[in-house]
Amino acid sequence: MLKDSEAMQQLVAIVKLQDQWIKHRASALYIDPLLLELKIQLITKEELAESFAKCWHPIAQLDQLTPRGLEKAFVYWRELVPFSERFKDQFGNYGQQTGMIGLEELESLSIFTKEEFETRLNAINKELVERSNGKEIDYRDFIMGKDPEETALRGYLIAFVVTEGRATLRTDPLTDQIFISTMQGKPGDETRSVAIAVR
Amino acid sequence: MSESANPPDAANPPTEAAAERASLDRKTRRAFQVLILQRGRNPGVKGWEMRRYLGKDYKKILEVLSDDLKPLGLEVHLVPGPEGTDDSTRFLLRFRDSPTLTEAETAGFRIDDLAVLAATIALVNSKQGRISRKELESFLKGKFPRWRIDYSIDRYIKRGYLDVDDKELIRIGWRTRAEIDERSLMTLILAQGTQNKAAGK
Numbered sequence: 001m002l003k004d005s006e007a008m009q010q011l012v013a014i015v016k017l018q019d020q021w022i023k024h025r026a027s028a029l030y031i032d033p034l035l036l037e038l039k040i041q042l043i044t045k046e047e048l049a050e051s052f053a054k055c056w057h058p059i060a061q062l063d064q065l066t067p068r069g070l071e072k073a074f075v076y077w078r079e080l081v082p083f084s085e086r087f088k089d090q091f092g093n094y095g096q097q098t099g100m101i102g103l104e105e106l107e108s109l110s111i112f113t114k115e116e117f118e119t120r121l122n123a124i125n126k127e128l129v130e131r132s133n134g135k136e137i138d139y140r141d142f143i144m145g146k147d148p149e150e151t152a153l154r155g156y157l158i159a160f161v162v163t164e165g166r167a168t169l170r171t172d173p174l175t176d177q178i179f180i181s182t183m184q185g186k187p188g189d190e191t192r193s194v195a196i197a198v199r
Numbered sequence: 200m201s202e203s204a205n206p207p208d209a210a211n212p213p214t215e216a217a218a219e220r221a222s223l224d225r226k227t228r229r230a231f232q233v234l235i236l237q238r239g240r241n242p243g244v245k246g247w248e249m250r251r252y253l254g255k256d257y258k259k260i261l262e263v264l265s266d267d268l269k270p271l272g273l274e275v276h277l278v279p280g281p282e283g284t285d286d287s288t289r290f291l292l293r294f295r296d297s298p299t300l301t302e303a304e305t306a307g308f309r310i311d312d313l314a315v316l317a318a319t320i321a322l323v324n325s326k327q328g329r330i331s332r333k334e335l336e337s338f339l340k341g342k343f344p345r346w347r348i349d350y351s352i353d354r355y356i357k358r359g360y361l362d363v364d365d366k367e368l369i370r371i372g373w374r375t376r377a378e379i380d381e382r383s384l385m386t387l388i389l390a391q392g393t394q395n396k397a398a399g400k
Contacts, residue, residue, distance in 0.1 A: 020327065021327065031321075031324075031325050031385055031389065032325070033322070033325040033326055035389075036321055036322065036325045036385070036388070036389070037322065037325075037338065039388055039389055039391070040318045040321065040322070040338075040342070040388065041341060041342065043388070043391045045310055045311055045314040045342070045343075046300075046310055046314075047391045048313070048314035048317045048318055048388065048391075049300060049303075049310040049311075049313035049314045049317065050300055050391075051317055051384060051387035051388050051391060052313045052314070052316060052317035052320075052379070052384060053297055053298060053299065053300045053303050053313065054297050054383070054387055055297060055379055055380040055381075055383035055384045055387060056297050056298065056303070056378060056379055057274075057276070057293040057294045057295070057296075057297060057378055057379070057380070058293060058294050058298065058306075058378055059242050059243075059291055059292065059293050059374070059377060059378055060235070060273055060292040060293060060294060061235060061236075061237050061242045061291070061292065062235050062236055062237065063237055064236060064237070066238070
């Protein structure tokens with residue numbers, strides 16, 4: 001019985017579609033789609049536009065601000081969330097501003113102990129002396145670790161080595177390549193702060 | 200003396216006629232104001248609203264208005280509603296004569312945009328009133344650049360010339376029904392090639 005009613009429903013749908021098809025074919029708007037497609041491809045854009053313009057009767061109407069429209073605009077403006085708050089749901093906060101982190105803070109976060117820090121500083125300085133052998137080497141190659149965390153840590157340690165005057169940095173203005181070398185003798189007076197992005 | 204100048208029997212009929220004429224004028228003016236000012240999102244006024252504003256003889260008043268607007272090149276046009284009843288019929292004011300191509304361009308329509316719309320309306324009508332966007336784009340791609348097709352279709356959907364149903368099929372929009380004589384458009388497109396051929400001969 002259920003199968004019969006389903007079959008009947010499908011038959012009704014087919015008859016309905018056939019009815020629509022016959023009505024459309026009998027209507028004044030019926031033109032063979034293939035013929036029409038061919039015609040449209042053959043005629044120029046200007047001819048198409050001209051055909052359109054000839055049977056076009058644009059609506060004449062005045063747009064004006066109504067009291068209802070004004071009220072809607074007022075409600076919209078009143079309920080508009082400030083720009084800084086608007087996309088918080090999708091993108092969250094704008095995040096913490098970049099800042100400085102000192103050795104004391106690292107110690108308090110248990111990332112370093114004082115002894116461990118000194119040991120690591122001496123180790124990286126020794127590695128620099130060995131690898132540079134009195135010459136300049138590429139800074140980025142030198143600080144490159146096996147993962148981004150290690151690279152950041154080596155960059156952090158080498159910043160202390162440079163600050164203590166045990167190494168120096170030089171930037172090639174043409175290639176923007178940064179070189180590091182061990183410092184010979186005492187550091188001079190011409191020291192300056194350099195910010196390097198570690199990737 | 201006064202009686203002979205204004206006999207009561209002769210004076211009544213002209214006064215009644217004048218009153219009727221004044222009432223008709225007032226209602227015609229009212230009809231024009233109702234039609235010319237946009238009140239909702241879509242232009243035009245439905246039959247039931249017209250009856251409320253003008254009374255049950257609103258169709259006669261609109262006929263008078265349409266005649267009065269002839270010198271201005273406007274007419275009252277009716278678009279049958281989906282239910283096919285008088286109440287759902289939408290009345291609106293539109294240009295009696297078609298604009299020239301130059302006038303259309305001045306109004307901000309590029310020839311390419313009009314050509315896309317003309318081809319789309321003709322194709323949709325030939326495909327029983329609906330076509331998938333993909334099929335439409337693929338057809339128009341042979342004649343227009345891709346970016347213009349996307350831009351134009353979206354623009355015409357927004358303006359009511361085209362419509363998209365819940366199955367993502369493109370259909371003819373209410374504005375096309377109101378502004379464009381679709382039957383003439385199809386005939387003109389089909390005649391374009393033959394006209395040129397005849398002119399060439």
